[in-house]
Amino acid sequence: MQIDIVAVGKIKEKYINLGIAEFTKRLSSYCKLSIVEIGDNPTPDNASPAEELIIKEKEGDKILSKIKDQSHVIALAIQGNMYSSEDLANKLDKLALSGNSHITFVIGGSLGLSDVVLKRANTLMSFSKMTFPHQLMRLILLEQVYRGFRINRGEPYHK
Numbered sequence: 804m805q806i807d808i809v810a811v812g813k814i815k816e817k818y819i820n821l822g823i824a825e826f827t828k829r830l831s832s833y834c835k836l837s838i839v840e841i842g843d844n845p846t847p848d849n850a851s852p853a854e855e856l857i858i859k860e861k862e863g864d865k866i867l868s869k870i871k872d873q874s875h876v877i878a879l880a881i882q883g884n885m886y887s888s889e890d891l892a893n894k895l896d897k898l899a900l901s902g903n904s905h906i907t908f909v910i911g912g913s914l915g916l917s918d919v920v921l922k923r924a925n926t927l928m929s930f931s932k933m934t935f936p937h938q939l940m941r942l943i944l945l946e947q948v949y950r951g952f953r954i955n956r957g958e959p960y961h962k
């Protein structure tokens with residue numbers, strides 16, 4: 804299975820980078836993983852809603868350009884549907900069985916994801932009603948995907 808993560812913004816925190824490196828290594832036994840980072844456009848503190856919309860749309864266009872046509876897109880969005888770890892594992896399994904083994908997870912920047920990205924998504928996935936920083940979200944996502952593969956293989960890890 805090929806898993807792409809398209810994410811807006813760099814990982815600046817060392818401890819998060821270490822966690823990402825760890826789960827990237829662990830996932831290498833289960834899938835091919837590619838992480839594509841989209842540069843975030845700096846948003847001035849006094850940006851108007853219209854200016855923020857323009858920035859978000861530009862980021863959205865860059866995200867879309869990185870998504871493969873045939874890929875099943877799972878956009879991470881607070882307002883999406885909530886999944887348990889088992890639900891995510893099941894989704895990965897079903898996609899693999901259906902022959903669609905290319906998945907793209909999308910993580911937005913501080914302004915969130917534009918409408919075009921949300922429309923392209925096959926699934927909107929919420930990790931809770933809380934707002935997580937995009938850097939941490941990437942690490943949490945990797946851990947949950949790893950957990951999903953362990954669940955599907957019946958391997959110890961998930962409790």
Ligand SMILES: C[S@@+](CC[C@H](N)C(=O)[O-])C[C@H]1O[C@@H](n2cnc3c(N)ncnc32)[C@H](O)[C@@H]1O
Nearest residue numbers: 879880881910911912915929930931933934935
């Ligand atoms: C700082 S958040 C953006 C917050 C922005 N106000 C919004 O409504 O999307 C950055 C990105 O992390 C992801 N994210 C943060 N919290 C999330 C959650 N609870 N569930 C799913 N994705 C989340 C989303 O992809 C979001 O675009």
